[in-house]
Amino acid sequence: MNLFSEFSSRAPNKVFISILCGVFSGVAYSLLIPLVISSLENEQGGLEYSSESLQTFFGFEVQNYYIASVFLLVCLFILITRTASQIILLRVSMDVTTKLRLSLYKRIMKAPISKLESLGSSRLIATIATDVGRIVDGARVLPELIMSVTTLVSLLMTLFIVDKNVFWLVFKTIFLGIITYQIPVLLGAKYIRRAREHIDVLQESIRSLIYGAKELKISTDKRESFYSDVLVQNEHAVLKSEKLGNSIMSAATSYGDLISFFVIGFVAFVFANYNSISQAELITVIMMLLYITGPVAEIINLIPEVLQAKISLQKVERLSGELSTEEATEQVFQIPSWEQIRFKDVCFSHETTHGSDSFGIGPLTFSVEKGKITFIVGGNGSGKTTLSKLISLHYRKSSGSIFFGEVEVDNNTLNSCRNEVSAIYSDYHLFDRLLGESNQSKQALIQQYLCELCLEEKVTVENGQFSTTSLSDGQRRRLALLVAFLEDKSLYVFDEWAADQDPEFKQIFYYRILPDLKAQGKAVVVISHDDRYFDIADKLLIMEDGLLKSNDD
CATH class of the missing domain: 1.20.1560.10 (ABC transporter type 1, transmembrane domain)
Structure with a gap:
């Protein structure tokens, strides 16, 4: 050129x-x-x-x-x-x-x-x-x-x-x-x-x-x-x-x-x-x-x-x-219904600009099931967020195997499996509109979520666009949660979602929102430091130095 x-x-x-x-x-x-x-x-x-x-x-x-x-x-x-x-x-x-x-x-x-x-x-x-x-x-x-x-x-x-x-x-x-x-x-x-x-x-x-x-x-x-x-x-x-x-x-x-x-x-x-x-x-x-x-x-x-x-x-x-391109086909198809995500000897390592390996995690073997709440816990730098990004398929494994049901995640199925995931990370970005398919038919549902999340007096949605995103950190996270609800995916990943919420909404998140998602048959993965709420988890994945210290399978 x-x-x-x-x-x-x-x-x-x-x-x-x-x-x-x-x-x-x-x-x-x-x-x-x-x-x-x-x-x-x-x-x-x-x-x-x-x-x-x-x-x-x-x-x-x-x-x-x-x-x-x-x-x-x-x-x-x-x-x-x-x-x-x-x-x-x-x-x-x-x-x-x-x-x-x-x-x-x-x-x-x-x-x-x-x-x-x-x-x-x-x-x-x-x-x-x-x-x-x-x-x-x-x-x-x-x-x-x-x-x-x-x-x-x-x-x-x-x-x-x-x-x-x-x-x-x-x-x-x-x-x-x-x-x-x-x-x-x-x-x-x-x-x-x-x-x-x-x-x-x-x-x-x-x-x-x-x-x-x-x-x-x-x-x-x-x-x-x-x-x-x-x-x-x-x-x-x-x-x-x-x-x-x-x-x-x-x-x-x-x-x-x-x-x-x-x-x-x-x-x-x-x-x-x-x-x-x-x-x-x-x-x-x-x-x-x-x-x-x-x-x-x-x-x-x-x-x-x-x-x-x-x-x-x-x-x-x-x-x-x-800017290397992911070796994954752009064609997306509906994968067969699945009940669990299985990780088998999965490893991942961050690569430095000089090509040498830095921090990595694995090998990890565990599963995440639908209708269950899985908590990922551990100290700072233990690899919690890296693991969650592997689960949400934002990161590609270095080795090992990941299965959505009977479908192995590879170059042909990666984007199809990603379409099963909704994730809100600590560094999430809130767009000023609802992207994707038309949301006109969901207007009543949108209004219901706005009320449940106490945002009805702060935000309105017209033609799929938010009236404002100039909100407090907690309100922005709630609006991001509304978007995630509308997506209606099979797997939900939350990275310290409740960190910026007041005590009232922390209670709502842990004791109402997460159980509701579980009741709907969703697979729910939560990164949290709030040990007061660990009792609602069906499974605890405890990370330490990039490895699973405990796996409640």
């Missing part, structure tokens, strides 16, 4: 037309100065205005009106082709932006949860929000780049016809200028790339600032330390690299802009003294050299933008390479 491959693959005809318009525009642009010069030439080869070629149009006297008419038509042609080239590629770039983001969305949705957790949300958001836009911005300058290159080539060809010696002088100077220009550009790119790496770290700091606002608010020392040691340090790291990178790029751009003027000065003050060149030819050459400065400056000024796009493209490619 290179900078423009997405464009050419998505809309090859439009991109081709855009490039063609850019080429035509560049050729036409290079004709303007020769047209002006030809209108000033007299029969003796000098440059002057002639009263004999004057003609009046709309009250204005026009010199060499035939050439003037061609000049006007060329200008209109440039306007049309240049605008067409820009608009076509602009519209294509907007389509590509959306499709590229949608592609990343799909890859994220298909990636294993463990991989998303290791990459971190900050890096994913920075790539989608920053890098995709930079890639498209870099590709968007294609028409200008093509037009400038075409104009430069055409003018150099014209200059070759006018004076070969000047042509070779200009060609060698531009070639040398481009080579020497690359040195600061490469140095600047190094710092720009470093700044982009710091942005990922800064994004994580900003995320911590927002989500850790409550913790920072109650501690002046913690707040000041986070501000100075984290936010300021990361901001300065980005600022330092961007300042150096952009300063070097600006110096390189200024140097590139002056290359053409160095040539003009040399031709006017030195070259003319050692070569036989008439005054008319000298004026023509200088006019063309002045005209060349525009395309040269345009090409040089576009290089940093293209470079930014290239760096962002590398980031997107690297992320896409790390």
Whole structure:
């Protein structure tokens, strides 16, 4: 994948037309100065205005009106082709932006949860929000780049016809200028790339600032330390690299802009003294050299933008390479009715970014039955949440076997078995609407749950969308529970659901909600530290150091 491959693959005809318009525009642009010069030439080869070629149009006297008419038509042609080239590629770039983001969305949705957790949300958001836009911005300058290159080539060809010696002088100077220009550009790119790496770290700091606002608010020392040691340090790291990178790029751009003027000065003050060149030819050459400065400056000024796009493209490619897709079929079918989930010698290990194993659990052998409440208990770091994510199939086992009834969970059945599960974890996300099938027929049931969860005065549901999600932590968990009830799955997994509830709702959760789910024949798995309620469990799975210390089978 290179900078423009997405464009050419998505809309090859439009991109081709855009490039063609850019080429035509560049050729036409290079004709303007020769047209002006030809209108000033007299029969003796000098440059002057002639009263004999004057003609009046709309009250204005026009010199060499035939050439003037061609000049006007060329200008209109440039306007049309240049605008067409820009608009076509602009519209294509907007389509590509959306499709590229949608592609990343799909890859994220298909990636294993463990991989998303290791990459971190900050890096994913920075790539989608920053890098995709930079890639498209870099590709968007294609028409200008093509037009400038075409104009430069055409003018150099014209200059070759006018004076070969000047042509070779200009060609060698531009070639040398481009080579020497690359040195600061490469140095600047190094710092720009470093700044982009710091942005990922800064994004994580900003995320911590927002989500850790409550913790920072109650501690002046913690707040000041986070501000100075984290936010300021990361901001300065980005600022330092961007300042150096952009300063070097600006110096390189200024140097590139002056290359053409160095040539003009040399031709006017030195070259003319050692070569036989008439005054008319000298004026023509200088006019063309002045005209060349525009395309040269345009090409040089576009290089940093293209470079930014290239760096962002590398980031997107690297992320896409790390976002492995789960080896599971997308086809979903209704699995046969089951009564228990069986784990046989199941192991799982978290993989670090360097590929080495870190904390893992197993081997584990146990079962979870329908119509029973299973508690997973244990100390912090014992592997409770990891085990629950294996049960809910968010994590894929490293070894062993998992069965839903007689159906083994493998690549062909994974997503079908997942459709049997509803889970609310401690880091759950509450969407602002009910997703999936239409919930119009469930409006009465929704209202019933809102009343049972004491949310009827806080939230209403219209067209499947919640009126608000700006609720207390306990109320948000209750609203998430409403969503889980509506899903009506066979297996329910709760990770410390009652932790943020008041004593009244803790009682309701443990002594009414869980028994109701059990009575409906659901398999219920609960992670809990509330030993006062362990008596309602039909089974206790006690975890310690990644292993089952006790299994009440």
